[in-house]
Amino acid sequence: MKNADAVSRAQVPGAPAPGGVDACPAPLDVRTRDRVTELLLQQGSATATELGLALGLSPAGVRRHLDAMLAEGLVESRERPDRGRRGRGRPARVFTLTAAARETLPHTYDGLATAALRWIAEHGGPAEVAAFAAAQVTGLEERCRSAMAEAGEDPLARAEALARALTAEGYAAGATTIATGGQLCQHHCPVAHVAAEFSQLCEAETEVISRLVGTHVQRLATIANGDGVCTTHIPARVQPGARPDRQRIVR
Numbered sequence: 526m527k528n529a530d531a532v533s534r535a536q537v538p539g540a541p542a543p544g545g546v547d548a549c550p551a552p553l554d555v556r557t558r559d560r561v562t563e564l565l566l567q568q569g570s571a572t573a574t575e576l577g578l579a580l581g582l583s584p585a586g587v588r589r590h591l592d593a594m595l596a597e598g599l600v601e602s603r604e605r606p607d608r609g610r611r612g613r614g615r616p617a618r619v620f621t622l623t624a625a626a627r628e629t630l631p632h633t634y635d636g637l638a639t640a641a642l643r644w645i646a647e648h649g650g651p652a653e654v655a656a657f658a659a660a661q662v663t664g665l666e667e668r669c670r671s672a673m674a675e676a677g678e679d680p681l682a683r684a685e686a687l688a689r690a691l692t693a694e695g696y697a698a699g700a701t702t703i704a705t706g707g708q709l710c711q712h713h714c715p716v717a718h719v720a721a722e723f724s725q726l727c728e729a730e731t732e733v734i735s736r737l738v739g740t741h742v743q744r745l746a747t748i749a750n751g752d753g754v755c756t757t758h759i760p761a762r763v764q765p766g767a768r769p770d771r772q773r774i775v776r
Contacts, residue, residue, distance in 0.1 A: 557582070558590050562626065565600065570619040572605065591620055599626040635718040642723050651725070658729035665694060666733045673737060680740040681707040684759050687737050706761035709734065709742075710754050720749035731757065 573584040594600040604616040646654050669690040676686035684700040684707050691698035697712040720726040735742045746752035
């Protein structure tokens with residue numbers, strides 16, 4: 526990572542630094558990298574020479590940005606197929622953006638989803654929004670149920686299996702045992718911005734959790750409501766004949 530940090534400080538002629546290396550101020554470095562990203566997004570792929578011509582920089586200057594982006598997993602490179610006579614030099618390498626780089630680009634998915642749900646609420650009412658939310662989590666429930674096939678019947682054991690399944694789905698989840706049962710904590714919510722306006726999304730997800738663990742659950746906190754973690758309480762199973770104040774947690 527230290528090498529990646531070094532190459533990310535791009536250099537341009539005319540700004541001498543110790544050791545005779547030309548250094549570029551950090552703001553220019555960020556702008557140049559953004560322009561490299563924009564060009565690769567527009568063109569699909571390009572060589573360092575092609576990028577340099579478009580940006581008015583030397584191929585070596587552009588390559589320093591590309592090396593840093595390679596180290597961070599933002600671009601990938603491959604040899605460009607040579608359909609003509611091959612010269613004595615090395616084959617040209619072309620660079621393309623990775624899926625990770627595309628995920629960092631600005632998008633309007635949340636705004637579009639919110640607008641769509643507003644339209645549904647206006648024309649169909651809250652019940653239609655709830656139906657839409659329930660339909661959206663159907664696939665998630667099926668995948669999690671398959672992943673929990675070997676979890677058994679105990680709600681807390683199922684909660685642990687569900688946490689692993691949700692983590693695989695990108696929710697960064699975990700399950701813990703507490704005095705009154707268990708807690709399922711989700712540290713990431715893919716739809717938090719939309720759910721902040723439409724609580725039906727959280728309610729549909731809570732119903733899925735209840736069905737998957739096999740018992741009634743209670744949402745204590747949600748990221749959409751401004752909390753740091755989505756927390757769901759899973760009550761301990763009451764053993765036959767046990768007094769309410771001496772319930773034993775089934776492990």
